[in-house]
Amino acid sequence: xxxxxxxxxxxxxxxxxxxxxxxxxxxxxxxxxxxxxxxxxxxxxxxxxxxxxxxxxxxxxxxxxxxxxxxxxxxxxxxxxxxxxxxxxxxxxxxxxxxxxxxxxxxxxxxxxxxxxxxxxxxxxxxxxxxxxxxxxxxxxxxxxxxxxxxxxxxxxxxxxxxxxxxxxxxxxxxxxxxxxxxxxxxxxxxxxxxxxxxxxxxxxxxxxxxxxxxxxxxxxxxxxxxxxxxxxxxxxxxxxxxxxxxxxxxxxxxxxxxxxxxxxxxxxxxxxxxxxxxxxxxxxxxxxxxxxxxxxxxxxxxxxxxxxxxxxxxxxxxxxxxxxxxxxxxxxxxxxxxxxxxxxxxxxxxxxxxxxxxxxxxxxxxxxxxxxxxxxxxxxxxxxxxxxxxxxxxxxxxxxxxxxxxxxxxxxxxxxxxxxxxxxxxxxxxxxxxxxxxxxxxxxxxxxxxxxxxxxxxxxxxxxxxxxxxxxxxxxxxxxxxxx
Numbered sequence: 001x002x003x004x005x006x007x008x009x010x011x012x013x014x015x016x017x018x019x020x021x022x023x024x025x026x027x028x029x030x031x032x033x034x035x036x037x038x039x040x041x042x043x044x045x046x047x048x049x050x051x052x053x054x055x056x057x058x059x060x061x062x063x064x065x066x067x068x069x070x071x072x073x074x075x076x077x078x079x080x081x082x083x084x085x086x087x088x089x090x091x092x093x094x095x096x097x098x099x100x101x102x103x104x105x106x107x108x109x110x111x112x113x114x115x116x117x118x119x120x121x122x123x124x125x126x127x128x129x130x131x132x133x134x135x136x137x138x139x140x141x142x143x144x145x146x147x148x149x150x151x152x153x154x155x156x157x158x159x160x161x162x163x164x165x166x167x168x169x170x171x172x173x174x175x176x177x178x179x180x181x182x183x184x185x186x187x188x189x190x191x192x193x194x195x196x197x198x199x200x201x202x203x204x205x206x207x208x209x210x211x212x213x214x215x216x217x218x219x220x221x222x223x224x225x226x227x228x229x230x231x232x233x234x235x236x237x238x239x240x241x242x243x244x245x246x247x248x249x250x251x252x253x254x255x256x257x258x259x260x261x262x263x264x265x266x267x268x269x270x271x272x273x274x275x276x277x278x279x280x281x282x283x284x285x286x287x288x289x290x291x292x293x294x295x296x297x298x299x300x301x302x303x304x305x306x307x308x309x310x311x312x313x314x315x316x317x318x319x320x321x322x323x324x325x326x327x328x329x330x331x332x333x334x335x336x337x338x339x340x341x342x343x344x345x346x347x348x349x350x351x352x353x354x355x356x357x358x359x360x361x362x363x364x365x366x367x368x369x370x371x372x373x374x375x376x377x378x379x380x381x382x383x384x385x386x387x388x389x390x391x392x393x394x395x396x397x398x399x400x401x402x403x404x405x406x407x408x409x410x411x412x413x414x415x416x417x418x419x420x421x422x423x424x425x426x427x428x429x430x431x432x433x434x435x436x437x438x439x440x441x442x443x444x445x446x447x448x449x450x451x452x453x454x455x456x457x458x459x460x461x462x463x464x465x466x467x468x469x470x471x472x473x474x475x476x477x478x479x480x481x482x483x484x485x
Contacts, residue, residue, distance in 0.1 A: 006109055007099065014095050014120050017363055018088040018129050021370040023081025026382035027415065028374075029463075030408045032132040033383060036083045037411020039069035041420060043078070049228045050237070054402070054410035054423050057233060059240040062225055064175035065134035078418060083132045090136040091129025094143050095120045098328050101147035105154070105297060114355075115335035121362040123275045124320065125327045130370070134176045135321050138184075141173030142325045145185040145218070149211055150300050163214050170218025175225065179246040182215070184308055184325050191307045192300055199293075249317040261318040266309065273323050276362075277334040281305075284337030298336070304329035383412035386443075386460040386467055391417060393441055393469075403430050403444040409467065413443075430454075434470065442470045 027033045041052045051058045068086035076082040095116050102112035129136040145166050152162035173181030189211050197203045229237045274281050292299050308326050345351050390400050401422045413421050424430050434440050445467050458469040
């Protein structure tokens with residue numbers, strides 16, 4: 001009964017942390033408008049195979065998060081809340097799976113609860129599960145796969161109930177992020193089994209073959225989707241998703257991918273990686289360095305943290321959000337080390353109250369950010385004013401096109417207008433379009449004001465980017481001036 005009550009309290013805590021005020025602000029940043037727009041296009045096209053941005057295939061990653069976003073929009077309407085819901089529920093599921101698996105692995109209720117609360121209140125984890133995107137789903141899939149593997153491996157039974165959960169985790173991770181969803185759990189399992197083989201002085205083939213066979217089973221949903229994609233896009237589509245956006249991002253050969261950073265990028269980000277529990281994580285890594293040799297579970301979480309960090313460091317494309325899948329391992333080590341300090345607390349009667357106070361304060365701080373701060377950021381980060389102006393011009397009978405739209409502009413436009421706006425890529429095509437009629441208008445993103453013969457009708461700034469509304473009057477005026485001279 002005590003364990004059920006503890007699990008219920010954790011569930012309610014995380015539900016409040018991840019779901020309250022989830023839809024009270026506009027799509028912000030670069031990822032949210034893009035992903036929400038792709039989901040809206042998938043809903044408009046009724047095409048669940050090929051994701052698209054402004055009508056063009058977008059094959060950076062598989063579409064699991066998009067499928068869930070479209071489903072949520074069908075159920076709750078095309079709102080910001082709907083497209084953020086999949087990430088929030090994935091984060092909630094990740095914390096609850098994490099807590100349940102730690103309990104099954106023999107960790108005490110107190111330790112499992114502390115680790116789960118630390119995971120839920122990591123700033124980067126909290127921020128990512130409240131955004132549109134696939135990273136929370138990736139973290140859920142990787143965590144489910146690795147924790148299930150550890151449980152099954154320690155059980156040493158071929159019929160362990162954890163193996164189907166392992167395959168489910170692989171399916172979620174690979175359908176969320178493609179080959180990266182296989183590499184993140186795969187590198188941990190490989191290094192862990194290698195270390196065990198060295199310690200034991202022999203290789204157990206069964207220990208290697210079981211996760212390999214269950215991995216193949218977990219890959220079946222991804223393979224089915226790749227088959228459907230091949231029917232629509234041919235070998236070019238498969239090359240885009242499997243090579244350019246997977247291998248190419250890793251070795252740097254896909255130059256258009258962006259996010260290229262030096263090898264030491266993540267080292268510089270360590271001070272903020274697992275806030276506010278990062279210091280406990282790093283001190284714990286040092287403190288348990290000797291104990292880890294005889295503790296198979298602790299060794300696993302060490303490998304989880306270090307192996308994934310090294311893999312991501314080797315990759316050419318780097319972003320802070322990629323470290324999210326390391327968060328559960330960091331939370332375990334932080335909780336283990338924190339428990340040592342809590343055990344030394346002399347005034348134990350105040351211990352529970354202090355813990356409750358710390359996490360209650362964390363909840364209030366995060367909800368304060370969600371309720372007060374994020375809506376204020378709409379004034380600088382929101383696309384609604386720009387899209388509203390586009391809609392107003394269309395209502396007045398003007399024809400609006402996007403000129404060389406970025407993914408965030410195209411995504412925000414299709415999400416908020418519920419329609420796909422025409423796009424032009426060639427300067428001569430833009431001038432030709434503007435000269436056709438005084439009612440023709442273009443939206444252009446530019447670092448500097450467009451020069452004549454284009455005329456700026458209005459300007460909107462979203463974040464640090466300027467978007468110019470261009471009208472057809474500029475071309476007509478230029479022609480009239482030339483004829484008069």
